[in-house]
Amino acid sequence: MTIYNFAAGPATMPAEVIQQIKADLPSYNDSGMSIMEISHRSALFEDVFQKAQQDMRDLLKIPDNYQILFFQGGCTLQFTAAPLNLANKYHKIALLDSGHWADRAGDEAKRVGVKVDVLDSTKADHYTKLPVLESLPADTYDYLHITTNNTIEGTAYTNLPETGMTELVGDMSSNFMGQAYDVKKFGAIMAGAQKNLGIAGLTVVIVRNDLIGKVKDLPSMVDYQLFAKKESMFNTPPVFAIYAAGLVLQWLKDQGGIAEMERRNRQKSGLLYDFLDNSDLFTAPVFKADRSLTNVVFVTGNPEIDQRLVAQAADNGLVNIKGHRSVGGMRASLYNAMPYEGVEKLVDFLTKFEKDYRGLH
Structure with a gap:
């Protein structure tokens, strides 16, 4: 894996x-x-x-x-x-x-x-x-x-x-x-x-x-x-x-240098933010104009769900997405070395997690 x-x-x-x-x-x-x-x-x-x-x-x-x-x-x-x-x-x-x-x-x-x-x-x-x-x-x-x-x-x-x-x-x-x-x-x-x-x-x-x-x-x-x-x-x-x-x-x-890195980082973060903005379970609390390209914070509003998600993500090879203790929720850091495929995998996992959660509630 x-x-x-x-x-x-x-x-x-x-x-x-x-x-x-x-x-x-x-x-x-x-x-x-x-x-x-x-x-x-x-x-x-x-x-x-x-x-x-x-x-x-x-x-x-x-x-x-x-x-x-x-x-x-x-x-x-x-x-x-x-x-x-x-x-x-x-x-x-x-x-x-x-x-x-x-x-x-x-x-x-x-x-x-x-x-x-x-x-x-x-x-x-x-x-x-x-x-x-x-x-x-x-x-x-x-x-x-x-x-x-x-x-x-x-x-x-x-x-x-x-x-x-x-x-x-x-x-x-x-x-x-x-x-x-x-x-x-x-x-x-x-x-x-x-x-x-x-x-x-x-x-x-x-x-x-x-x-x-x-x-x-x-x-x-x-x-x-x-x-x-x-x-x-x-x-x-x-x-x-x-x-x-x-x-x-x-x-x-x-x-290709810094400009190319920024382009990729905008593409990666855009993929994740687009999912979050259209989700019924997850929220990206940061004002859109001030969002980071490299550290994407998101929450469900329920610490127990967040904890379950972090554990299941790790089981699926998506590690270290637990948010900082002062904020809670989740955080995906999309630095230069994170490939686009990694963000795709994360979005796929979050999509399935939300679907399964809705099926139980």
């Missing part, structure tokens, strides 16, 4: 990438050393590192005046690093509260003494729609923080908020490389790799050169300027995770 993994992260990987990793495990590039044991200072890894950075720059059309930095610690660490590095003039940031991870970003900024103004929140609507930026006073905030895709709640920005002269900082973890955004609209982007880019353990930061190096004596492991100077090798980087990301980046190029 084919298994389709709808987990929110760590998530499904391209089959071709897994096969390449399998081939490289015993001896990478005929070196006699496993990819898991090559030195980060070796020529072997230098080639991996440089190619991964260049492929990312090509795919995202990252201008030359932006740094690509590789960190560990997930975006949770970047919720601390970003305000430490970037909130250096007003020591105050603005935030659009679109869900759990946006709220967490605000909490972490406060912990390092940065004032956080929540300009809009949709918490009262259970985060079923995106907050709206009505106005952003000039010369007030160091940056506006947004979460481009809310993994838990199933919302995503298609049109970015207009911030004028204020820098925009985006946590792009769950739709990084899966939806096209103009990097030039951001002062900085952060993204954990474990959704669309590879395995857990790597976090990418893309930041414009003129924004870094303005704060002295930062802790080394969160200092953007230091990591730029050391080419992300201030300490031992996550070698295996960078290698895996490099393979995914090459796979993305082979597939």
Whole structure:
């Protein structure tokens, strides 16, 4: 039985990438050393590192005046690093509260003494729609923080908020490389790799050169300027995770790039949303205009039915569709590596489940 993994992260990987990793495990590039044991200072890894950075720059059309930095610690660490590095003039940031991870970003900024103004929140609507930026006073905030895709709640920005002269900082973890955004609209982007880019353990930061190096004596492991100077090798980087990301980046190029990924993701999510919108049993609670392409949330309204569905889905090879505990119901994460066939199988299963349920009631 084919298994389709709808987990929110760590998530499904391209089959071709897994096969390449399998081939490289015993001896990478005929070196006699496993990819898991090559030195980060070796020529072997230098080639991996440089190619991964260049492929990312090509795919995202990252201008030359932006740094690509590789960190560990997930975006949770970047919720601390970003305000430490970037909130250096007003020591105050603005935030659009679109869900759990946006709220967490605000909490972490406060912990390092940065004032956080929540300009809009949709918490009262259970985060079923995106907050709206009505106005952003000039010369007030160091940056506006947004979460481009809310993994838990199933919302995503298609049109970015207009911030004028204020820098925009985006946590792009769950739709990084899966939806096209103009990097030039951001002062900085952060993204954990474990959704669309590879395995857990790597976090990418893309930041414009003129924004870094303005704060002295930062802790080394969160200092953007230091990591730029050391080419992300201030300490031992996550070698295996960078290698895996490099393979995914090459796979993305082979597939046609980010625009093609977004087209496929729209096709996959459209198939599932169309079913949900015409279902009598299931509901997709997110406002249509704000729906995520990559994390589709749906419910029956009955936790017992939801639990039964999740168990039966797993028996049919459709695993990890249980929703986050704060939302309940189900969630299907349709990252780049999820094939269209997987979504077809899910819709077929949901159709049969609904038919059987109606037959019993």
